Amino acid sequence: MNSKKFNKVCFFLTNILGGIFRHRQRYLFMGILIFVVSVAVISSLIISLSAKECYDEWEKNASDKLNEYTVYDSGYEEMLIQINTEKEDYKKIESLYHSGNIIILSFGSIGIVTLFFVVKMTINERIREIGILYSIGMSMKYIFMTLLWEFTVFISCVIFTGFITAIFSVKILLRTDFIPDVINKYTASSAGVLAGVIAVTFVLILVILLMLQYKFAVTSPVRMIGDRK
């Protein structure tokens, strides 16, 4: 990377971090909101997905065992006893498995709506700033990229913090009777949850910004500046 390009990248990064710092008060409130929502969403996702994974595996194992034996085989009865005993442990997981989709849908929709709100609200409050930047010659592409990475860096950091907190929350929940401990070994899938949540966030920010870019492209900077009440 030559020095010119390096300087450009540095300037870009500084601009992003500067933007976050400049709007720290706004980002503070937004950050708290995203953090709390992300803890709830990620915890519920981890629990529901782990329950699904756990129950699927157990169901497959039980099914395989049943297929291995016939009623006349020795050990058939023991196998039935074992499955029935395990079944009691898996009863709660089973109900989590069945209600998992709805829980994911509920929390997922709240998470997405919150992100949408935060991004849209923040841009809405900064239309004047965008208009000024546009009018002093900054390209819309540059403004777009700055906003995109500003949001992505900020929101990803908050979500990651939320994720760490969610992991701890799940660990605490697993110690209670509310969620069976057997789920514990399946929480490894939580890394996938984090990746999924951040990917969804990124796509969402991208979609919102693309929509806005289209809107800004047909709006004059004068109007953008004057539009802000």
Place this chain on the structure above:
Amino acid sequence: MYLFLNAMKNIYRHKRRYQISGIFLFIVLSVFVGTVYISLYLYEHADRAQNNYLSQITLKFREDLQWHGNENYTEGMPLVGAADGSTHRFNDDGTMSNYNIALHVKKDYFYRFKNDLIEKFSLAYYEEVYGFFADNLTAKSFPGVLYGGELDKLTMYYCERYNIMFRFRLCDGVMYEKGECLIHYLAAKEHGYSKGDMIKYFDDTGKPLGSLKISGFFASEKYDYESNGYIEYTDNPERENSSFMLGSNPFFIQDCSFRNLIITDFDTAYYAYGNDESNEEFIQRHEFNKYIAWYTLNSPDNLKVFRETVNNIDDTHDFYPTEHLYHLNADNAVGFGENMAAAAIVLFILLVFIIFMLNIIITNERKYEIGILYSLGWSKKAVRQNFLYENLIFVSGFTLLSLLSGKIIMNIMISQNKYFRRLEIIYIPNLRFLIVIFGIVLSVTTLAVLAVTKLIIKRTPAEIWS
């Protein structure tokens, strides 16, 4: 009035800001209300299922008949479930020497009655046998039975698949009390019995056991008075005489997904009672601890034939009416409802937080406006009231909309779930619940606006602007 008009004007002026916030609030509240509706609905569903199901159980044994030969049983021991099918025999003199026994499910244990595993794998295992039905009253013969044909094959299939017995419905009269009984309405019709008549019953040796007063009549579905009988596997000539007695269907014996199960079958009860054996002796002699579903079938070949027969039945056939789902899903409904209730509690906390933050964010974004108003000479109280009314009007509008749309959200959510998609939505939103939610939302809004305006107003206009 001035403040109210001012608030309305401000909402219009900041329409874009309120639009975004309103949509956000609307969706969050709708999801929350939908989740609460679902959990309430599931509990109601389970409750209805229980009542519906129990109201259809018409034959219940008197304790003195029920626990014959059971040394371990004591009064109050949980009777979880028991099932059997049997038949009637009306003697020439009009007495009935046997009668149907359906099942006995103690209400407290209803929810444990079925679960998916049993349904899926059609396996069963009894954990503890405390006693037997007084099924011996059915005697040892099956006279005058009819062939069930396809219906019984299906019945057997579902019996195996769901490990379930048939439902009985009280169609006339009342549930029996001690010393009373119910008889099948067709039997009553055929033999001219009416409510209040007495029937005598005997054991298989012809020894009179007592008499019962008819308190009402029952009907059964898929397992009618006439449909008791044998199934012959006539497709296999060598098996022409092998039979499977539906009336004492051993499949019924295995409803053992829970502890403290009391089960019986024709032979079981007969031997337990007639030969006065203890349970243990009986169990040993009959190797009752094996998978008894197969024990009346003579060989693995028969089992194979049976399996082939039932496997050919269309799996997707909707054999049972919707009510049956209540029964099957009641257990799930409770677990499901508990999860949804837990989710609703978390969502409620989240909702309170979101509304709080939302109001703080909206008001904070307008701190410069507060500074201007303050510098123009508005009193702190007026500024606070202005923002409070504005936010209250905005929040109440969207909250009302959300509460109304909660039911739609619930429908969407339920339609996403394979277990509940076929069920009728029966829950009607409770007005008190809606008022409470509305009140909470308004309180949180008030608190948030007052808190944030107080913090802003504490500073001078110059400080606010800087």
